[in-house]
Amino acid sequence: MIFGLFGGGGKKKDQPKEEEEVDPVRFLGALNGKEANLGANQRLADAGLVPAKDLVTDGLDRRAEVIRVEPKGPAAIVNFVVDGVAYPGPRLQKIEASAVTQILKLLAGLDIKERKAAQTGGIKAEFEEKPYTLFISTTAVPDGERLTIKVINPAIKLEVPTDLGMSGDLKAKVREIAGTKPGLFVACGPAGSGTTTTRFATVRGLDAYTVGIFSFCDLGGKNLVNVTEFKPNEGDDLAATLQRIARQEGDVVLVDPLKNEEVAKQVATRIGELMIISELTAKDASHGLHQLVQWLGAEPVAEHVKGVISQKLIRVLCPDCKQAYKPNPEFLKKAGLPATVSMLYRKPQVTDVPGEQEVCEKCEGVGFRGRTGMFEFIQMTDGLREVLKNGGDPMAIRAQMRADKMLTLQQDALRLVADGKTSLDEVQRLFKAPDGK
Ligand SMILES: [Zn+2]
Numbered sequence: 001m002i003f004g005l006f007g008g009g010g011k012k013k014d015q016p017k018e019e020e021e022v023d024p025v026r027f028l029g030a031l032n033g034k035e036a037n038l039g040a041n042q043r044l045a046d047a048g049l050v051p052a053k054d055l056v057t058d059g060l061d062r063r064a065e066v067i068r069v070e071p072k073g074p075a076a077i078v079n080f081v082v083d084g085v086a087y088p089g090p091r092l093q094k095i096e097a098s099a100v101t102q103i104l105k106l107l108a109g110l111d112i113k114e115r116k117a118a119q120t121g122g123i124k125a126e127f128e129e130k131p132y133t134l135f136i137s138t139t140a141v142p143d144g145e146r147l148t149i150k151v152i153n154p155a156i157k158l159e160v161p162t163d164l165g166m167s168g169d170l171k172a173k174v175r176e177i178a179g180t181k182p183g184l185f186v187a188c189g190p191a192g193s194g195t196t197t198t199r200f201a202t203v204r205g206l207d208a209y210t211v212g213i214f215s216f217c218d219l220g221g222k223n224l225v226n227v228t229e230f231k232p233n234e235g236d237d238l239a240a241t242l243q244r245i246a247r248q249e250g251d252v253v254l255v256d257p258l259k260n261e262e263v264a265k266q267v268a269t270r271i272g273e274l275m276i277i278s279e280l281t282a283k284d285a286s287h288g289l290h291q292l293v294q295w296l297g298a299e300p301v302a303e304h305v306k307g308v309i310s311q312k313l314i315r316v317l318c319p320d321c322k323q324a325y326k327p328n329p330e331f332l333k334k335a336g337l338p339a340t341v342s343m344l345y346r347k348p349q350v351t352d353v354p355g356e357q358e359v360c361e362k363c364e365g366v367g368f369r370g371r372t373g374m375f376e377f378i379q380m381t382d383g384l385r386e387v388l389k390n391g392g393d394p395m396a397i398r399a400q401m402r403a404d405k406m407l408t409l410q411q412d413a414l415r416l417v418a419d420g421k422t423s424l425d426e427v428q429r430l431f432k433a434p435d436g437k
Pocket of ligand 1: 318319320321322360361362363364365366367368
């Protein structure tokens with residue numbers, strides 16, 4: 001680790017900066033297969049390769065999922081996004097940042113002469129003996145080019161409901177509802193919030209010994225061992241394919257996202273025979289259900305939609321440095337936590353004594369390491385059916401969810417607090433964020 005997340009402020013002062021032994025990242029070639037000709041670009045390689053390796057090594061060492069470099073005036077602003085939170089990275093001079101951007105473009109097989117048009121590509125890499133994929137994108141900004149590196153770490157597995165952080169109760173409920181035909185089960189969320197992961201995990205969580213599961217969708221290279229891939233007949237549309245699956249006595253079918261009314265209507269032709277599992281881009285579960293009512297009408301939704309699940313990620317306290325404290329009963333009541341909770345946890349508090357603060361090596365003093373999912377889950381109830389028949393306004397759906405004691409994101413977040421997985425401060429931070437991220 002080369003740069004402290006808080007500018008080294010937490011480390012003991014008057015000591016030389018520690019330089020831990022971290023082997024630099026290795027770049028193993030462009031995803032598009034283009035050979036980077038470093039010999040023909042010797043000056044660029046001399047100027048850019050070492051700082052590019054330093055930057056990426058530092059980012060990977062700090063578990064950054066995104067590294068951003070944006071030139072502004074004589075310097076460049078560098079940001080590392082770790083578990084959804086942006087931290088300032090090392091300072092780069094504009095000329096250095098430009099060399100870093102250009103060499104990464106070259107390594108990703110992109111056109112280094114093109115600096116105006118947006119470009120995207122990728123680099124295969126290795127760090128600490130693990131393979132990584134670095135997605136590189138560049139966009140013109142007033143002071144040059146902005147570089148964004150999206151880091152894909154294949155070691156992070158989010159496959160089954162447990163990986164995602166679902167509670168035992170929710171897992172059992174999802175398994176039962178999504179595994180019982182007929183009906184429609186939808187995972188909802190904003191774009192990029194992990195909705196596809198939840199859709200696949202829902203299917204992976206089903207028991208293939210008791211239900212026949214087919215997929216008729218883009219699996220994105222994922223391997224679903226308990227699922228039979230269904231090949232459509234040439235010229236068949238989605239509705240015709242679903243009809244064939246129904247005839248073959250399939251129980252559950254995983255389909256592509258309901259991206260518009262037309263797709264939703266084709267899927268709806270078989271929700272009285274099969275259990276169809278899909279996803280929908282929507283702000284949350286109540287907005288997703290509202291969208292379905294608008295596309296399909298209240299009656300079929302009230303009759304056939306069996307479950308709508310939505311998720312949001314929350315940071316997990318670092319197990320190596322989290323601090324326990326005893327909450328008083330009034331505080332627990334105010335926070336909405338059960339009175340039986342005897343201990344809560346938070347990230348280490350900053351001490352006032354200079355030089356006393358030890359920085360946790362595992363999380364670099366952030367107090368959090370990794371993220372987990374919190375969920376909300378809508379099940380159809382008589383009360384909710386009435387709400388849908390009256391138009392299914394998202395606010396009214398939310399009110400009904402509370403009345404019927406369905407799981408909300410806030411409640412699920414409090415479960416994680418009570419379990420010591422996250423802190424109340426972190427919950428407040430997430431629910432206060434204006435963009436809901
Ligand atoms: Zn820690």
